[in-house]
Each structure stands twice: as structure tokens, then as C-alpha cells.
Amino acid sequence: MKRDCPICSGSAVKRLYQQTFSQMSGGFPIRGYDVVVCEACGFGYADGTPDQKQMDSYYKDLSKYENKHQAGEVSQAGLENYQKIVDGLSTFLPDKTVRIADIGCATGALLSVFQRNGYRNLQGVDPSPSCARTAAELYRIPVLTSSLFDVKPFEQPFDVLVFSSVLEHVIDLGNALERMRNLLAPGGLIYIDVPDTVSFATWISAPLQQFSVEHVNFFSSTSLSNLLRRHGCGPVAFWHELRALGAIGDPALCGVFRKTDEPDLTTVRDHETEAGLRRYIQLSQKDDVTVRSRIDSLVSNKQSILVWGTGTQVQRLLASTNFGNARIRAFVDSNANYQGKEFNGLPILAPSELHAYSEPIVICTRVFQEEIATQIREELGLDNDIIKLFATTAA
Numbered sequence: 001m002k003r004d005c006p007i008c009s010g011s012a013v014k015r016l017y018q019q020t021f022s023q024m025s026g027g028f029p030i031r032g033y034d035v036v037v038c039e040a041c042g043f044g045y046a047d048g049t050p051d052q053k054q055m056d057s058y059y060k061d062l063s064k065y066e067n068k069h070q071a072g073e074v075s076q077a078g079l080e081n082y083q084k085i086v087d088g089l090s091t092f093l094p095d096k097t098v099r100i101a102d103i104g105c106a107t108g109a110l111l112s113v114f115q116r117n118g119y120r121n122l123q124g125v126d127p128s129p130s131c132a133r134t135a136a137e138l139y140r141i142p143v144l145t146s147s148l149f150d151v152k153p154f155e156q157p158f159d160v161l162v163f164s165s166v167l168e169h170v171i172d173l174g175n176a177l178e179r180m181r182n183l184l185a186p187g188g189l190i191y192i193d194v195p196d197t198v199s200f201a202t203w204i205s206a207p208l209q210q211f212s213v214e215h216v217n218f219f220s221s222t223s224l225s226n227l228l229r230r231h232g233c234g235p236v237a238f239w240h241e242l243r244a245l246g247a248i249g250d251p252a253l254c255g256v257f258r259k260t261d262e263p264d265l266t267t268v269r270d271h272e273t274e275a276g277l278r279r280y281i282q283l284s285q286k287d288d289v290t291v292r293s294r295i296d297s298l299v300s301n302k303q304s305i306l307v308w309g310t311g312t313q314v315q316r317l318l319a320s321t322n323f324g325n326a327r328i329r330a331f332v333d334s335n336a337n338y339q340g341k342e343f344n345g346l347p348i349l350a351p352s353e354l355h356a357y358s359e360p361i362v363i364c365t366r367v368f369q370e371e372i373a374t375q376i377r378e379e380l381g382l383d384n385d386i387i388k389l390f391a392t393t394a395a
Contacts, residue, residue, distance in 0.1 A: 003047050006173040006217065007227050008267055010040035013047060014274070017281050019211045022318035024310055025342040030213050032319070035277065041226060042270030044197060044218035044277050046211075052172040056147040059169075060127040073138070074109040077244040082113040084241060085164060085254075089191045090117070092236065092256050098159040101125060103151075103180060104166040108135030108143055115139065123158070125151055148176045157185040163192045167224075168215045177231040181259065190233055190257045194219045196240055198272045199251035200280035203242065206366035206390050207288035210280065212312040218277060222270040224255055229264040233257035246367035291317070294389055298326045298362065305387070306357055308332040308372055309364035310343055313389075317364070318344060329359055351380060360385035 004011050013036035020032035033046040049055075074082075096118045102111050105124035108131070114122055124135055124143035132143035144151065148170065161184055170176050184190065197218040200210050210218075219227075225235045236256040242249045295317065298305060304327045307314060314331070317323040324344060331348045333339060339350045354361070354376075361384050363372050369388055376382050
């Protein structure tokens with residue numbers, strides 16, 4: 001689908017990079033996209049994506065945020081990240097009686113941290129029925145099962161809407177924000193955090209990881225302000241954070257906005273995003289040379305292997321490198337929604353099924369690389385060779 005600029009509706013763009021993906025059976029609807037920058041306002045986004053309905057179906061049926069392999073729980077590092085959100089937002093809240101809705105709340109872990117900090121008027125919204133059940137079971141927090149585009153107004157409007165790691169996933173940003181604004185009380189606040197595009201090049205985890213199968217918008221503070229002002233929400237404050245995501249640092253841009261009486265169609269030219277994206281692409285491609293060399297070695301060795309991971313890096317590398325010519329016997333993933341499906345005609349296994357296999361395990365995710373290696377040895381008790389695709393040595 002051709003996208004006009006989600007902020008200013010401009011149609012003229014500069015293409016900076018073309019991202020491609022291989023897909024699992026019945027998997028994510030994106031086969032690739034162009035990373036572009038709007039010529040008119042400077043916003044960066046993915047062009048050539050599926051439509052919003054296809055995206056909504058994915059998040060409803062194939063969510064990777066249910067954490068079923070951890071009984072819905074999030075890591076301690078995740079809880080610490082959420083505490084930072086609560087601490088940052090609490091500065092702007094008058095008291096703990098405010099009505100807070102977390103839009104795209106997954107299993108409700110962020111709301112549980114608000115709860116732990118004394119907030120009681122809490123509501124979640126998420127498209128995944130499994131996430132809603134988990135939130136009720138773990139935290140006794142109500143979660144409405146709905147996409148952003150189907151939410152009906154509640155009996156009482158909310159004082160605060162939270163969009164944590166949400167807007168980078170949304171194709172139809174304008175429609176989403178109009179619907180969400182209707183849920184907000186006069187003078188109410190919107191908290192938003194998104195990946196910090198300007199800092200991508202400073203914190204590269206794996207090559208081109210930020211151009212993931214789910215991320216379709218690349219924000220700077222300028223572009224985020226332009227977007228929110230156009231939908232009747234003026235900027236109050238911005239700050240930057242570096243959050244722990246697995247073994248890496250993940251840069252986040254955080255902002256608070258207040259509902260205004262009228263939209264402001266003023267557009268400030270974004271001069272940061274294009275430069276930030278170009279630098280990120282350049283450094284990622286440099287790092288990718290090493291990754292491709294390791295893949296070529298796996299192919300030339302002609303040894304049968306297992307590949308742990310079915311996310312952005314696997315999908316990217318299968319589509320754009322020699323990886324598909326390796327002797328891959330099966331893929332492995334902890335997400336129960338993926339298990340039993342196929343990738344390149346090969347099965348996706350649960351970790352518990354690996355006891356029947358003796359092949360080396362190639363870990364093809366940078367974020368949880370060390371965690372998976374520990375799981376293989378200590379939790380599963382396997383002695384298969386471990387090959388870390390994003391490390392300098394094999395274990």
C-alpha cells in the first residue's frame with residue numbers, strides 16, 4: 001500500500017533504504033517496505049506496507065507480547081523500564097485518583113506498576129484476547145479487547161492516555177489519534193514513548209533491527225509534535241531514555257501532550273530524522289558485512305543446523321543473504337503463537353522439542369542472545385553447540 005505522509009499528507013518522498021523479509025506461514029503481513037522521508041515535512045516512515053486491517057489482524061491473533069513462555073510475566077528489567085515511565089509521567093499528574101487508560105497494554109504489566117504506585121482508576125485496551133485474560137489473572141486489571149480503531153467512548157472520559165511503544169506500529173496514525181482524542185477529558189494528557197530515531201546510530205543492536213517487521217514510523221521530537229498538534233494535543237514536555245531490552249540498550253523518546261480546544265496545523269520542518277536514518281543505515285550496513293560473512297561460513301560448511309529465532313533478523317537475512325542456502329533443519333521460537341507453523345517450508349519448534357535434535361543451534365536474535373544461550377544450557381540442559389550469529393565467537 002502506498003502511504004502518503006501520515007503527518008502532512010505529502011506524497012513526494014526520498015527513499016533511503018529498501019527492507020525485505022521472508023515470512024512464516026500465516027505470519028506477519030509485511031514482506032518488505034521502503035524507508036522514506038517526506039520531502040515536505042521531513043517525517044520518516046515505511047512506505048509500501050499492508051493496510052491497517054491486516055496489521056490489526058496480526059496483533060489480535062499472532063501477538064508476540066503475550067509472554068506465554070513466562071506465564072505472562074515480564075522481566076525485572078522490563079518492570080524497571082515501566083517504573084521509569086510512571087516516575088516520569090507522575091510529575092504531570094495532580095493526584096492518584098486520575099483515570100488512566102493504557103492503549104496497547106499487552107498483558108497489563110505497565111498498568112500493574114501504576115497500581116503498585118498507588119493509582120487505582122486503571123483501564124487497559126489491547127487487540128489480543130489472550131493479553132486481556134492474562135491482565136485479569138495476574139493483576140486484576142480490566143482490559144478491553146479491541147483495536148485502536150474500534151474503541152467506543154467509555155462512560156467517563158480519561159484524564160490520561162498512555163501510548164507506550166505503540167505509535168511506531170500504526171499505519172493509520174491520523175484516524176487512531178482522532179479516536180483516542182475522543183476518549184480524553186478536556187485538558188487531559190497523552191503520554192507517548194517511541195523508538196528515538198535520532199539516537200538509532202548511537203545504539204545499534206543488530207544491523208537494521210529498527211527497520212523491523214512491526215515498526216512503520218520513525219519519530220523525532222519535531223515530527224511527534226507536528227503529529228500531535230494536528231490532532232489537538234499540544235506538547236508539554238520531552239525527554240530521552242535508554243532502556244534495557246535484553247542485553248542491549250534501546251533508545252526511547254518520551255513525550256507528554258495536553259488536549260487543546262482546536263488542532264494546530266503549523267508544521268515545523270524536521271531536520272533531524274533524515275540525517276539520523278542515513279547515519280544508522282550506513283553503520284548498520286558496515287556491521288552487516290560481518291554477519292553476512294558468518295552466514296557464508298555456515299553455508300560453506302554444509303553442516304545441518306537449527307536456527308533459534310523467527311523475528312526481524314531471521315526474516316531479513318533469509319530474504320537478503322545466502323542464509324536460505326544453509327542446511328537448516330528447523331527453526332525454534334518461544335512464542336507459542338508461532339510454534340507449529342512453517343518458515344521456508346521448515347517447522348517452527350518449541351524449545352522443549354530440542355531434546356530430539358543434536359545439531360548446532362544458531363541464535364539469530366541479538367536482543368535475547370545471551371538469555372537464550374543460558375536457557376539452552378541451564379534450563380533445557382542441552383549440550384548442542386551454540387553459534388551466536390551476532391557475537392565474535394562460538395560457544
